[in-house]
Amino acid sequence: MKRTVLFFSTSSGPGGAERVVSNLAAALDPDLFRPLVCLFRPGWLKDQCEYAGIPTYVIPNKGVFDYSWISRFLRLLREERVAIIHAHEFDAIVHGTMVACFTRTPIVATIHGKHYFWEKRSRRLAYQLVSRYARMVAVSKDLKDFVIERAGIHRERITVIYNGIGRQPVLELPDLLQCRYELGLHDDDQVVGAVGSLYPVKGHKYLLEAAPSIIKNCPRVKFLIIGRGDQEPLLMEQVRRLGLEYHVFLLGLRQDIPRLLSVMNVFVLPSLSEGLSIAALEAMASGKPIVATRVGGNPELVIEGETGLLVPIENSHALSIGIVRILNDRELAGTLGKNALHRVQECFDIKIMARNYQELYLRCLKDN
Numbered sequence: 001m002k003r004t005v006l007f008f009s010t011s012s013g014p015g016g017a018e019r020v021v022s023n024l025a026a027a028l029d030p031d032l033f034r035p036l037v038c039l040f041r042p043g044w045l046k047d048q049c050e051y052a053g054i055p056t057y058v059i060p061n062k063g064v065f066d067y068s069w070i071s072r073f074l075r076l077l078r079e080e081r082v083a084i085i086h087a088h089e090f091d092a093i094v095h096g097t098m099v100a101c102f103t104r105t106p107i108v109a110t111i112h113g114k115h116y117f118w119e120k121r122s123r124r125l126a127y128q129l130v131s132r133y134a135r136m137v138a139v140s141k142d143l144k145d146f147v148i149e150r151a152g153i154h155r156e157r158i159t160v161i162y163n164g165i166g167r168q169p170v171l172e173l174p175d176l177l178q179c180r181y182e183l184g185l186h187d188d189d190q191v192v193g194a195v196g197s198l199y200p201v202k203g204h205k206y207l208l209e210a211a212p213s214i215i216k217n218c219p220r221v222k223f224l225i226i227g228r229g230d231q232e233p234l235l236m237e238q239v240r241r242l243g244l245e246y247h248v249f250l251l252g253l254r255q256d257i258p259r260l261l262s263v264m265n266v267f268v269l270p271s272l273s274e275g276l277s278i279a280a281l282e283a284m285a286s287g288k289p290i291v292a293t294r295v296g297g298n299p300e301l302v303i304e305g306e307t308g309l310l311v312p313i314e315n316s317h318a319l320s321i322g323i324v325r326i327l328n329d330r331e332l333a334g335t336l337g338k339n340a341l342h343r344v345q346e347c348f349d350i351k352i353m354a355r356n357y358q359e360l361y362l363r364c365l366k367d368n
Contacts, residue, residue: 003083004034005361006076008096010089012043014253015197016278017088017112020139020163020353022048024086027166027354033361036080038073040091055080061095073099084361087134088112090123097130106364108357109134110161111147113275114296118150131157135364137357139163139276140297161360162300163276164353165344168285171262179259183224183249190221190327193264195257195279196271198229198250203270203293205231208238208248209316210323215247217324226260228253261286265333266326272313274298284308285344289336291322301348307340 005028009021022045025035037049037056049056057076061069076082077099085107087096093109100107109130118124128151130136136158138144144160147153171179185191192214196202204225214221225235225248232250239248254260261267267283267290274296281301283290290308292298302308309326311318326333 002030002032002034003361003365004036004081006080006082006085007035007037008085008087008092009037009039009045010091010093012039012041012045013048014044016163016275017110018045018048019278020110020112021045021088022052022054023165023350024354024357025049025054026052027350029354029358032358036082038076061091064095064098069095070099074103077103077105084108084364086110086357086361090115090126093130093134094126097134101133104368106361106368107134108137108360108364110137110139111143111275112139114143114146114273118146124151127151127153135159135360137161137360140274140300142297142300143275159360161353161356162348163278163281164348164350165278165281165285166350168261168282169258171259175259176262180263183222183263185222185263186220188220190218191224191264192221192266192268192323192327193224193226193260193283194268194270195226195260195283196269196277197227198225198231198235200231201272202227202229202231203272203313204235205238206314206316206319207268207270208235208242208244210320211244211248212242213317213320214323214327215244217320218327221247221327223248224260224264225250226252226254226257257282258286261288264288266291266323268319268323269293269298270313270319271295271298276301281344281348284340284348287337287341289326289333290340291319291326301343303339303343306336307343308336 007021007025039058040061046056059072085096087093088110131153267288269280269292276297290302292302293313294310295313304310309322311322
């Protein structure tokens with residue numbers, strides 16, 4: 001019998017957790033599961049899910065004890081015959097678990113990042129209560145250990161399921177050349193790229209601090225920074241202050257990430273904290289060598305010297321050395337890129353993630 005899974009997300013994105021929701025909902029076995037999506041507000045994720053043909057509901061919420069939200073959410077569960085809830089990130093996990101306990105509905109709760117939930121005692125306590133009913137998932141081993149240590153979750157109540165992505169499109173040469181032309185790139189320009197929301201935790205300022213040294217060693221290098229967020233004005237000011245206007249381009253939110261990845265020689269992830277980066281997975285699936293900070297789940301993705309290079313956080317000098325090393329060694333860049341593609345296909349494919357979650361759903365339904 002086909003079971004209905006309600007994906008419930010705190011944020012509407014765009015971001016890594018939201019990409020996991022949309023990708024996973026679309027990847028479920030249609031013979032076993034029927035996906036629905038529920039959100040607190042409209043946005044990127046709603047558009048993505050509706051484009052994929054997944055029924056999507058928006059129920060605004062004013063707080064934990066918003067009885068109007070509770071009533072509407074209960075009605076949704078009943079009318080859609082929801083068999084299991086899959087909540088993502090703190091607010092959705094807490095709200096979803098509260099209703100799941102009342103209705104005795106199984107719930108899976110995926111934590112995608114640290115997000116400072118551990119700094120407040122009330123939030124640590126909330127996760128401890130959630131773990132008594134929900135089956136919790138961390139997207140990396142590092143994150144699982146962090147949640148156990150900081151939130152006091154029992155090890156047996158949380159498991160690891162890695163994020164996964166599908167095959168990335170390969171651009172034909174004419175399309176690649178057209179993309180370079182649109183970006184104003186010359187034939188001998190090298191491209192360093194970063195994809196991610198423009199928030200302090202993503203560490204873009206350290207990449208910009210590294211840029212002058214990189215340019216000194218590789219004068220034809222260009223930097224593409226893709227994403228949006230509240231740090232954009234500060235980053236633009238940093239670009240002006242460092243005199244990088246000719247080399248650095250902040251492209252904002254883009255829907256053509258595979259095209260932009262295709263022109264990159266190196267993908268950089270300078271984050272200060274990560275769960276398991278979807279942006280890095282997409283770059284690896286495009287055969288790009290990675291320079292990433294040694295933080296969070298990054299070392300579980302990037303094997304030092306095999307699929308990329310790992311550097312300390314908040315260290316622009318180390319970023320510069322790693323990026324220049326790859327830009328100046330085509331053989332190394334090619335080997336790292338091929339190995340990165342192989343690693344994604346073997347360990348982080350969307351089919352692997354979907355299979356692991358489906359097995360977890362079935363266990364939860366059996367135990368309920």
